[in-house]
Amino acid sequence: MILTVARIVALALGLIGFGLSGSAWAHDCLLKCDEPPPPPPPPEPPAIADRDGDRDPMVIAPVAAAVAPSGRSEYMLTGTADAVAAASALLEEMGGKVIARRRLKSLGLGMITADLGRIGSADDLRRRLAREGLAVGVESNMVYKQAAGPLTYAPALAGAPDGDPCPLGKALSIGVIDGPVDAGTTALAGARIASRSFLREGDAAGAPDHATALAALIAAPGNGQWPAGFARKARVLSAVAFAKGTTGDVARADAIAAALDWLATERVQLVNLSLAGPENATLGMVLHELARRGTIFVAATGNDGADAVSFPASHPDVFAISAVDARKRLYYKANRGTEVSFVAPGVELFVPTADGGRYRSGTSYAAAIATAIFAHAIDGGLSGGDAIEKALGAAAEDLGPKGRDRSFGWGLLQLTDCSKKI
Numbered sequence: 001m002i003l004t005v006a007r008i009v010a011l012a013l014g015l016i017g018f019g020l021s022g023s024a025w026a027h028d029c030l031l032k033c034d035e036p037p038p039p040p041p042p043p044e045p046p047a048i049a050d051r052d053g054d055r056d057p058m059v060i061a062p063v064a065a066a067v068a069p070s071g072r073s074e075y076m077l078t079g080t081a082d083a084v085a086a087a088s089a090l091l092e093e094m095g096g097k098v099i100a101r102r103r104l105k106s107l108g109l110g111m112i113t114a115d116l117g118r119i120g121s122a123d124d125l126r127r128r129l130a131r132e133g134l135a136v137g138v139e140s141n142m143v144y145k146q147a148a149g150p151l152t153y154a155p156a157l158a159g160a161p162d163g164d165p166c167p168l169g170k171a172l173s174i175g176v177i178d179g180p181v182d183a184g185t186t187a188l189a190g191a192r193i194a195s196r197s198f199l200r201e202g203d204a205a206g207a208p209d210h211a212t213a214l215a216a217l218i219a220a221p222g223n224g225q226w227p228a229g230f231a232r233k234a235r236v237l238s239a240v241a242f243a244k245g246t247t248g249d250v251a252r253a254d255a256i257a258a259a260l261d262w263l264a265t266e267r268v269q270l271v272n273l274s275l276a277g278p279e280n281a282t283l284g285m286v287l288h289e290l291a292r293r294g295t296i297f298v299a300a301t302g303n304d305g306a307d308a309v310s311f312p313a314s315h316p317d318v319f320a321i322s323a324v325d326a327r328k329r330l331y332y333k334a335n336r337g338t339e340v341s342f343v344a345p346g347v348e349l350f351v352p353t354a355d356g357g358r359y360r361s362g363t364s365y366a367a368a369i370a371t372a373i374f375a376h377a378i379d380g381g382l383s384g385g386d387a388i389e390k391a392l393g394a395a396a397e398d399l400g401p402k403g404r405d406r407s408f409g410w411g412l413l414q415l416t417d418c419s420k421k422i
Helices: 004-022 081-093 122-131 209-219 253-265 280-293 365-379 387-394
Strands: 074-079 095-102 109-115 136-139 143-146 174-178 192-199 235-240 242-244 248-252 272-274 294-302 319-325 340-345 349-351 358-360
Touching: 074 253, 081 109, 081 122, 095 143, 095 253, 109 253, 122 136, 136 280, 143 253, 174 209, 174 253, 174 365, 192 209, 209 349, 209 365, 235 253, 235 387, 242 365, 248 253, 253 280, 272 365, 280 294, 294 365, 319 365, 340 365, 340 387, 365 387
Parallel strands: 174 235, 174 272, 192 235, 272 294, 294 319, 319 340
Antiparallel strands: 074 109, 074 136, 095 109, 143 248, 242 248, 349 358
């Protein structure tokens, strides 16, 4: 569906409203203060992953914005193509600089990433844009970390007959926004994987282990050397948004938005978001618009043990997935909240890595398995978030207080249609 000009302007004005009010942001100073140079990041706690251990790679990063060449925070300017072009000229007139340009074709929007340079503050830029009558949203270009940290028990726990997940009936496309996938690994031999990068020129792609693990949990064909994924025969569209950062792999919000746009143009119905970070109005708008068109989003709740679900899992148009272990106990680092939709196996799963394979734990991995189970629901003819939630909720194993709760959501997801396919 093509957005009308009025709809695009309304969306852009909505973005401006978010930016000026600050009410939807947990960290208002990123948008409304005079932006002193960003403080150095605090030291990472011992639980932050490394690639050689069995720790959890998916601990949420401190909230931060991408750093521009001037040392200040980067910002995204989003609106119609004409409005963004005019905003670009105004930005440079005021002493700022355009870092990157993107076009969100599926939404009919333009986007630039900007260094404010000599501009006093983001509010100064917003006020000038408003005076010029330019409906352009100004949002901090926040960074996100992959939401993850071994797989023999998982299929049986999710209801797969004889512990063997059944294949999809057709080659459904599933989007995975993460780092690069190592399609040459033994686990993915024969899998259908297409990839596109949304990194900037000069960025180094993040490590492949996390995204490769997600792809294997979803679509590994099963070849005798490696177990099958939960939705084999699926086609994985790998959108590479994670680049190497100073304290680990991170994704800028504009790269995630561009990745979502690509998946929309490819008509992908189901997208995995095993990442976590601060709420972002621009990403929230993109998620809402694509969900309104029928895209299903599945995201990890995050792994900092908080009584709050991380974004984008906290978004109302996204299914938030938490993790349980082989004994159906909640992962001790999993975030809790009213947004939790379901749980899936996510503790001590054996996943492929650069050195062969390791046991990892995290809500990222649970979200990958959940994505595969959602794929079976779509493969079975269900469409629309409400219908899918109702069917999967009815089949889920209720693990907490009766009904939906803050820890387990509707319960443990089950592969209910496998018996019809084998």
